[in-house]
Amino acid sequence: MIDFAIFAVTFLLALVASxxxxxxxxxxxxxxxxxxxxxxxxxxxxxxxxxxxxxEFLVNLHERYGPVVSFWFGRxxxxxxxxxxxxxxxxxxxxxxxxxxxxxxxxxxYQSDGASVTENHRRKKLYENAVTTCLQSNFAxxxxxxxxxxxxxxxxxxxxxxxxxxxxxxxxxxxxxQLVLGNTFKEDQEIINFQKNHGTVxxxxxxxxxxxxxxxxxxxxxxxxxxxxxxxxxxxxxxKERKEGKFNQxxxxxxxxxxxxxxxxxxxxxxxxxxxxxxxxxxxxxxxxCFLTTSEEAQKKLYNEIDQILEKxxxxxxxxxxxxxxxxxxxxxxxxxxxxxxxARLQDTEGKIDQxxxxxxxxxxxxxxxxxxxxxxxxxxxxxxxxRFEDDSVMKMFSSLGFSxxxxxxxxxxxxxVTTVLLSVLVKKLHLHSVEGQVIETKYELVTSPREEAWITxxxxx
Numbered sequence: 001m002i003d004f005a006i007f008a009v010t011f012l013l014a015l016v017a018s019x020x021x022x023x024x025x026x027x028x029x030x031x032x033x034x035x036x037x038x039x040x041x042x043x044x045x046x047x048x049x050x051x052x053x054x055x056e057f058l059v060n061l062h063e064r065y066g067p068v069v070s071f072w073f074g075r076x077x078x079x080x081x082x083x084x085x086x087x088x089x090x091x092x093x094x095x096x097x098x099x100x101x102x103x104x105x106x107x108x109x110y111q112s113d114g115a116s117v118t119e120n121h122r123r124k125k126l127y128e129n130a131v132t133t134c135l136q137s138n139f140a141x142x143x144x145x146x147x148x149x150x151x152x153x154x155x156x157x158x159x160x161x162x163x164x165x166x167x168x169x170x171x172x173x174x175x176x177x178q179l180v181l182g183n184t185f186k187e188d189q190e191i192i193n194f195q196k197n198h199g200t201v202x203x204x205x206x207x208x209x210x211x212x213x214x215x216x217x218x219x220x221x222x223x224x225x226x227x228x229x230x231x232x233x234x235x236x237x238x239x240k241e242r243k244e245g246k247f248n249q250x251x252x253x254x255x256x257x258x259x260x261x262x263x264x265x266x267x268x269x270x271x272x273x274x275x276x277x278x279x280x281x282x283x284x285x286x287x288x289x290c291f292l293t294t295s296e297e298a299q300k301k302l303y304n305e306i307d308q309i310l311e312k313x314x315x316x317x318x319x320x321x322x323x324x325x326x327x328x329x330x331x332x333x334x335x336x337x338x339x340x341x342x343x344a345r346l347q348d349t350e351g352k353i354d355q356x357x358x359x360x361x362x363x364x365x366x367x368x369x370x371x372x373x374x375x376x377x378x379x380x381x382x383x384x385x386x387x388r389f390e391d392d393s394v395m396k397m398f399s400s401l402g403f404s405x406x407x408x409x410x411x412x413x414x415x416x417x418v419t420t421v422l423l424s425v426l427v428k429k430l431h432l433h434s435v436e437g438q439v440i441e442t443k444y445e446l447v448t449s450p451r452e453e454a455w456i457t458x459x460x461x462x
Contacts, residue, residue: 032079032356034061034070043072053444055341058082058367068353078363081353082370084377084397089353090345090364101127101272101409107205108228110268123261127269130255131277131410134179135417137250139317142418145174146425153430153458161435161455165286172282173198175418180274182251184238194234200227202275205446228271235270239263273411280339281415283447286454287337288330288419291384292427293434293456298386301325303427303461315424326420328386331395334372334403334412336384338448341369343402368401369444433457 037043044057051057061069062082069080081087135142149171153162173195177185185191204224235253242253252273256266292299305325313319333339343366351358358364373381377397378388389395399405403412426432433456441451 032070033065037072043074055369055444062370080365080367082367126259128410130252134252142421146422158459164454164456168285169282172278176278180252181238197227197230276411277414280411281418284415285419288333293432328389332386338369431459
């Protein structure tokens with residue numbers, strides 16, 4: 001019953017499917033409230049499809065049954081956690097693997113299993129340090145790319161509608177290409193080809209994972225495999241060049257090479273960061289600008305902070321730490337947009353949440369989109385209000401969910417830095433305006449995005 005069209009609206013099922021593919025879940029019922037399978041073969045998949053996405057399905061399920069709920073994915077039991085309190089109770093010793101990266105590696109058919117816990121931990125730390133180092137080493141480049149976009153927007157008449165999603169994707173793509181691959185591309189056509197292949201791979205990830213539609217559709221399968229092969233070819237070329245030569249620019253690949261990873265490990269991490277780093281950054285930039293266009297107060301506060309701290313100087317790594325209100329805007333953007341609405345971890349050992357026992361090898365879903373707008377935790381949960389993060393306890397709670405601090409994923413850390421640089425450049429010179437009458441609906445995928453193009457207008461500050 002599952003056809004290709006389903007995956008256009010239920011992309012997030014790939015997250016669940018990939019983890020289940022990697023780890024066989026327990027078939028024992030745990031007495032947790034929830035719904036019984038709608039169909040023997042597909043479990044509650046028809047209900048998820050009817051809801052429109054896994055996130056929307058979980059919103060309804062938690063509203064009906066409470067903070068700890070269960071449902072069936074195929075013939076396998078899945079447990080979902082929907083409040084901060086129950087998430088804090090969940091014990092999962094396997095902290096060495098990031099569920100987002102694990103999911104992507106599975107969908108790309110990368111074989112990342114078999115390593116020891118120590119080796120996984122070392123590789124994870126190396127990946128995180130590679131992101132941090134390439135950001136520090138290429139800060140001037142991020143500033144240059146932001147100023148180029150500013151000049152482009154300054155050239156527009158005030159009435160011109162700007163296709164925000166498109167511009168943010170192009171901006172993020174340029175940043176990722178430069179920081180991951182350096183000056184690999186000599187011609188504009190090479191950049192265009194990389195962008196095209198990147199888009200093909202990202203759009204296909206997860207489609208057909210359950211029903212094998214890629215294998216059934218020869219044309220699609222060939223296009224996807226060709227695009228992935230081309231991406232990998234570019235990265236292999238870069239890896240070879242970085243191993244053989246010396247360069248003034250330190251990029252993401254350099255840290256992996258210096259960490260003594262083998263070529264396949266470097267390739268896998270390069271592909272993962274190229275995909276995830278680009279998309280998360282593009283969507284964070286898009287949503288942050290969108291929310292600022294609808295909140296004149298937040299935009300004014302941000303401008304005042306930028307003007308006071310930067311004065312007439314450009315932003316610097318040292319000054320970023322002082323832009324505290326900007327960080328609150330980004331945190332509230334992640335929360336309001338539900339930027340990554342679902343995560344998942346394997347229950348490595350038998351655990352207990354409230355009075356419920358979670359069997360070993362059960363897939364536990366973190367319904368982050370539900371948690372981030374739970375009204376008992378977040379007053380006026382649907383309102384964009386950066387000031388809520390003035391409370392240190394709120395920021396601490398947000399960090400415990402993996403959206404800030406030491407537990408945030410490397411791709412999100414990258415996105416925070418890039419978006420901060422961009423906003424400091426744009427807001428210093430421009431007023432950002434929404435388009436009258438525009439209603440921006442959300443598409444809940446692996447990373448949330450506007451369902452249609454988001455349009456804005458800009459005007460020069462006096």
